[in-house]
Amino acid sequence: MDSLHVTFADGRAVDVRPGIRVVELAASAGAKNLVAAKIDGQLVDLNRVLDKDCTVEWVAPESKDGLEVLRHSTAHLMAQAVQSLFPGTQVTIGPTIDDGFYYDFKSDHVFTPEDLESIEKRMQELAKANLKVTREELPRAEAIELFGKMGEAYKVEIIEGIAADTVSLYRQGDWVDLCRGPHVPSTSAIKAFKLTSIAGAYWRGDSRNPQLQRIYGTGWANKKDLEDYLKRIEEAKLRDHRRLGPALDLFSLHPIAPGSPFFHPKGTIIYNILIQYMRDLYQRYGYSEVVTPLIYKTDLWKTSGHYEAFHDDMFLMNVHDGEYGVKPMNCPGHCYLFGSRKYSYRDLPIRFADFSRLHRFEPSGVLSGLTRVRSFAQDDAHIYCTPEQLDGELEQFVAMTKEVYKVFGFDRIEVTLQTRPEKFLGRIEFWDAAEAGLRRCLERSGFTVEVLPGEGAFYGPKIGFDFRDVLERSWTLATVQIDCAMPERFGLKYVTSDGSEAVPMMLHRAVLGSIERFIAILLEHCAGAFPLWLAPVQLRVLTVTDDHKEYAGKVVEQLKADGWRVEFDGRNEKLGFKIREAQLAKVPYAVVIGEKEVAAATVAPRRRGGENVAPLPVLEFANNLRAEVAQEMGQA
RNA sequence: GCUGGCGUAGCUCAACGGUAGAGCAGCUGAUUUGUAAUCAGCAGGUUGUAGGUUCAAGUCCUAUCGCCAGCUCCA
Structure with missing residues (x-):
């Protein structure tokens, strides 16, 4: 040929x-x-x-594959720069991530932000040097010897874990790394990058292993894409709920209670509306709300298994007659509630809903705004049902979740199925049946699902509905979990149709997840501009001059009587100034009242954003608002 | 919890080891104003906290608390 x-x-x-x-x-x-x-x-x-x-x-460099290659090569370039500037540094792994890359190093030198600048500079020099990037293949044993001689213990460990007979190496200049590739043909192809941060990371992601130093960077096909990315990050920071929340007077955090938000009056309005919204859904979906204790003797969690698995994460206290704990979750309490009377199969399913405050002693390093806190409430519920009812309950949960997220306009959902972890409670056959049930449910749901093996809770497998915050970090909001352990541990029974007793199935589920976390994501989703039905202040009535205060006051009273959350700005300021402040406060409507409105007995609404509505009588305006709310809530 | 970074007025930020300052917000007064900023004046601080070095510390050192990024964990 x-x-x-x-x-x-x-x-x-x-x-x-x-x-x-x-x-x-x-x-x-x-x-x-x-x-x-x-x-x-x-x-x-x-x-x-x-x-x-x-x-x-x-x-091409701009394509998804191209960026992948480019970023991977940039990670190599960084490692080369680091090793030339800091001899003795060992390399470990350096993969690409969304928008960039990182490389983990083992070094006696502690990298500082100033080092990032010098590393970046060296990278630019190496890129300009136009070093040819070449691939070669080496028998495994020779590669182990090569990296062993270089003192690269981590690379040796990686190669020892590779099954193939030969491994590939990439060289650029006098630098060499073990890598599958592919890479750019020459370092000069790398044109737009920036090192962004330094962080600790455990070798192989295990906290028992040595901690390495990780340097993060971002890489793009050209300077403009890099600039655009950096700008995008800056803009995202403006939507960060940790900035917006306090700025809009919704909540604050104080060192006196780390990870435990104070909700201000305006934040509390949103908090309560969300709960009320769920209560209304519960009415329709057949849930029964319950109120259960906050503090229990720790025997409760010894029975449930949480004490062993969750001990370090609980607020525990010794009080007079023994050890008590503040509940980190509602399920054990609900099991007591279920067990406190005899249920027949005719009573099932039982759906206990509970908005109790929960407390978990999260490690200090993971606390973050409202997304990760030590004190929170969930739209939590536990469903006790027969095995035959399982599929129906799961289906109902998915329907409810879809309904809720449609109202909030959440469309970037990532659905995961998390299966049995190494440490688990309960019988394997329960787990297998539970996972099969969740899989059936997901197949019918139409969601694209990612399976995360071993990521389930210790008591059962779960489905997670994850959302991303403005900085692209993923958080679980909704979740449904099948409990493979607790009903049995609590000795729960129901009477079947033939008069015998059986252990009920138990589901844990939440749609909003934690109310705190949900508010964080919602706040970032709408950049603080809440829809009318959720806005803590829906209307702000503004006067043009003091002459209009009397009529404006009546309008305010009328709107309040009609159930609207109204603020009155009758200050002696120019209208433009008041409009600006209403806009910055993200109030959905500024209701302007001047001479013309007083004369015609109307109001002149201005929508957040600047659109003016033709003046109309107050009651007519209120009717329009009602229609707007109904439409927002999908009831129009 | 681990690694690194950062804590100055309510907020955003200044200040070479040498008298802590600005803008916005706040308060007072003037101005009576039509759809994103009227003007003037006043006030605001044990520089996160506790030690230490120094003639002198916001600045240097140690500890501690909190926040930020990531890791481990997790709703």
């Missing part, structure tokens, strides 16, 4: 000599500005040699 048949992505085909390198093929095909190629669907270096008929697809 003296020629190879190459087919391009656009359908064109050429015959080329065997042994041609991809980069030469690109040149002859007129393809420019490439970082890699896909041969038969597999991402490869441009220096790869062609030895058989194949299809070829070019990978």
Whole structure:
């Protein structure tokens, strides 16, 4: 065979000599500005040699694959820079992540923010030096010897874990790293990057292992994309609930109670509306709300299994006659409630809803605004049902979740199925049945699902509905979990149709998740501009001059009597100033009252954002508001 | 909890080891104003806290609390 048949992505085909390198093929095909190629669907270096008929697809730096390659190569460039500046530093792993990359190092030197600047500078020099990036393959044993000689203990450990006979190395200049690749053909292809932060990270992600130093960076195809990204991050910070919440006077945090938010009057309005919204849904979905104790003797959690698994995360206290604990979750209490009387299969399902405040002693390092707190409430409920009712209950939960998220406009949901962890309670056959039930439910739900093996709770598998905050961090809001342990541990029974006793199925579920976390995500989702039905202040009545205060006062009373949350701004200020303040406070409507409105007995509403509504009588305005709320809540 | 960074007025930020300052917010007064900032004046601080070094500490050191980024964990 003296020629190879190459087919391009656009359908064109050429015959080329065997042994041609991809980069030469690109040149002859007129393809420019490439970082890699896909041969038969597999991402490869441009220096790869062609030895058989194949299809070829070019990978531009801006493409998803291109950025992946580029960022990976940038991570290598960073590692090279770090090792040249700080001899003795060992490299470990350096993968790409969303928008960038990181590399974990073991070094006696402690990296500082100033170091990032010098590392960046060295990276730029190395990029400019246009070092050829070359791939070579080495037998496993030789690679182990090579990295062993270099003092790269972590790399040796990685290679020892690789099953293949040969491993691939990448060289650029005098620097070499173990890597699967592919990489850019030369360091000069790396044009736009920035090192962003330093953090600690455990080797292989295990806190029992040595802690490494991780340097994060972001990398892009060109300077403009980099600038755009940095700008996007800056803008996202403006939507951060930790900034917006206090600025809008919704909540605050004080060192006197770390991780335990104070909700101000305006934040409390939102808090209570969310709970009321769930209560209304509960009415429709057949839940029964209960109120249960906050503090229990620790025997409760010894029975449930939480004491052993959760001990360090609980607020415990010794009081007079023994050890008590503040509840970190509602389930054990609900089990007592369920067990306190005899239920028949005819009573099931029983759905106990509970908005109790929960306390968990989270490690100080994980506390963050409202997303990770030590004191919170959930729209929590536990469902006790027969095995036959399981699928129906799961289906109902998914329907409820979909209904809720539609109202809030949450569409970027990531659904995960989290299965049995290494440490678990209960019988394996329960777990298998439970996981099968969750899988059936998800298959019918239409969601794209990611399975996270071993990530389930210690008492059962779960489905998580995750959302991202403005900084792209993922948080679980809704969750449904099947309990494979607690009903049995608490000796729960119900009477079946044949008069015998059986252990009920138990589900844990929340739609909003923690109210605190939900408010955080909601706040960032709408950038503080809450929809009318949720806005803590829905209307602000503004006077043009003092002459209009009397009529405006009557309008305020009328609107309040009609159930609206109204503020009155009758200050001696210019209208423009008051409008500006209402706008900055993100009040949905500024209701302007001047001479014309007094004369015509109307109001002149201005929507948040600037749109003016034609003046109309107060009651008519209120009717329009009612219609707007109904539409927001999907009841129109 | 671990690693690193940061704590100055209500907020955003200044201040070489040498008298803690500005803008906004607040208060007082003037101005009576039509859809995103009227003007003037006043007040505001044990520089997170506790030690230490120094003639002198917001600045240097130690401890501690909190916050931020990430890791481990998690609604």
